[in-house]
Amino acid sequence: MKLEDQNILFLTRTMKLGGTENVVLQLCEIFKPLVNKVIVCSCGGVNENKLKEMGIKHYIIPDISEKNPHSIVKTIITIKKIVDKENITIVHSHHRMAALYAELICDKSIVKIANAHNTFHDKKTLTRLAYRNTKLIAVGEMVKKNLVEYYEIPSEQVTVIHNAIKPFEDKITIDxxxxxxxxxxxxxxxxxxxxxxxxxxxxxxxxxxxxxxxxxxxxxxxxxxxxxxxxxxxxxxxxxxxxxxxxxxxxxxxxxxxxxxxxxxxxxxxxxxxxxxxxxxxxxxxxxxxxxxxxxxxxxxxxxxxxxxxxxxxxxxxxxxxxxxxxxxxxxxxxxxxxxxxxxYSFDKFAEAHRDYYRRLLEKS
Incomplete structure (x- = not known):
């Protein structure tokens, strides 16, 4: 499978302000020139404007953290329609519930990736189910340790790629x-x-x-x-x-x-x-x-x-x-x-690590 032929869906809870949302924006910037298309699904937020500026299609979906049965069914139907409509080949999740929805919706032909952005000590059964057939990117060694030791995820299933920040190259605007x-x-x-x-x-x-x-x-x-x-x-x-x-x-x-x-x-x-x-x-x-x-x-x-x-x-x-x-x-x-x-923690290193990670996964698919 070639990287340039892929249709990537970044599935996250919101596009508000925050570290996870910033990582999604960075990944959009990295992969948009390299693949056929990039799509983002979330319940929305101020960073929708940045996606629009980048030419990234954004679908509004229900808040994936909602646990009531009606919301779950509605979310499954909504995401499934998007996956089918956009002919998605890779789903890259950024929330445990996003990974669970990907597990429930996607067939074996779709590559599933999930970022683990934090350490947790709850919802062990749900987490193991969500990540059962998913390749994991841990943003740090402590996050990987948490996945392996607490959630008992096989170590070889988890790769560490540190978060990064783009260099500040603008002229300083005096506050x-x-x-x-x-x-x-x-x-x-x-x-x-x-x-x-x-x-x-x-x-x-x-x-x-x-x-x-x-x-x-x-x-x-x-x-x-x-x-x-x-x-x-x-x-x-x-x-x-x-x-x-x-x-x-x-x-x-x-x-x-x-x-x-x-x-x-x-x-x-x-x-x-x-x-x-x-x-x-x-x-x-x-x-x-x-x-x-x-x-x-x-x-x-x-x-x-x-x-x-x-x-x-x-x-x-x-x-x-x-x-x-x-x-x-x-x-x-x-x-x-x-x-x-x-x-x-440079952005160049972050981008290179993710490009290489995707290519390795696709070679094995």
């Missing part, structure tokens, strides 16, 4: 807020992510008073939107640090912003293989990051960042203060961060 803070002599710390439980933003906020006690000329930017926004703003108010914290809201120019920060903090409670530290590395910025799952594969303590335990505001504060006080350490970690990006 007036950050520019003014630097002009006033502030050290600017950012935390980028969805304002949700996973990202541990409350622990970042709880660390702020301790940093300010030692380094009053520090400002903290929270960049993102999410369901915990009002709760986090109340926490800031309760700690009486409103003057030190700026909620920036959603921004699409993350690498542009990161290039203007002094430091990035990743306070997550769990991660499969996070993109935020890689985005920071791509613009030569170092990070303070919690030692969870895939983050442990990316951040090497005192080489390209500082590693801390999750749910430990005192450790966040101490690490931020170390970078403020020790310019040599900060310079060393920023140099290491850029080297890590170039060696391990």
């Amino acid at each position: 007036s807020t950050i520019e003014k803070l630097h002009q006033d002599g502030y050290f600017v710390v950012g935390n980028v992510g969805r304002l949700s439980e996973q990202k541990g933003m409350e622990y970042f906020i709880d660390a702020i008073p301790a940093v300010l006690k030692q380094h009053s000329k520090t400002k903290f930017l929270i960049i993102g939107k999410g369901e915990l926004e009002e709760e986090l703003k109340k926490r800031v108010a309760d700690l009486k640090v409103e003057d030190a914290v700026i909620f920036m809201g959603y921004r699409s120019d993350i690498q542009n912003l990161m290039s203007q920060l002094d430091l990035e903090v990743l306070s997550s409670l769990w991660e499969g293989f996070p993109l935020i530290p890689i985005e920071a590395f791509s613009v030569g910025r170092t990070v303070v990051a919690t030692g969870v799952d895939g983050t442990l594969e990316i951040v090497q303590n005192e080489e390209n960042g500082l590693m801390i335990e999750p749910r430990k505001p005192d450790q966040i504060a101490e690490a931020i203060s170390r970078f403020i006080e020790d310019k040599n350490l900060k310079d060393k970690c920023e140099y290491g961060a850029k080297k890590s990006y170039e060696k391990e």
Whole structure:
């Protein structure tokens, strides 16, 4: 089977903002010039506009996370019609339920691939069923370990391909807020992510008073939107640090912003293989990051960042203060961060790995 003859369906839950959706967009960019056609199915989101700009057909389907029988039947019928209509030859899933639907719908002539983006410890039977006849791409070694050890997926069924970020090659667009803070002599710390439980933003906020006690000329930017926004703003108010914290809201120019920060903090409670530290590395910025799952594969303590335990505001504060006080350490970690990006997480390497992976699978089909 030749790659150029394939009709690929990327099946994912949403095309909203997030790491999984970003990977789908990257794969569309990689394979659109190489295959007959690329199709995406999801329940929609703001990234539909990017698919349109790329000339990728997008089908709206029901939310694949819905578990009620009516939704399941409707989703099966909808996806089956798309697979038949578009003569799909490869289904590449990006959610466990997406992989399950592919397993239920596709005959043996269709190649099934699924990305595992996170570590889980639930739904063991469902997961094993979903991945039964599917080749798996784990975004990191910890994700593969989770699949093999917890879900008992054969190791040879799982290939690790690290997530990646395209290099930031645009001219920096100066952010007036950050520019003014630097002009006033502030050290600017950012935390980028969805304002949700996973990202541990409350622990970042709880660390702020301790940093300010030692380094009053520090400002903290929270960049993102999410369901915990009002709760986090109340926490800031309760700690009486409103003057030190700026909620920036959603921004699409993350690498542009990161290039203007002094430091990035990743306070997550769990991660499969996070993109935020890689985005920071791509613009030569170092990070303070919690030692969870895939983050442990990316951040090497005192080489390209500082590693801390999750749910430990005192450790966040101490690490931020170390970078403020020790310019040599900060310079060393920023140099290491850029080297890590170039060696391990470049988009070119990501693209090459996926092209080779597809070609190997098709040779065996």
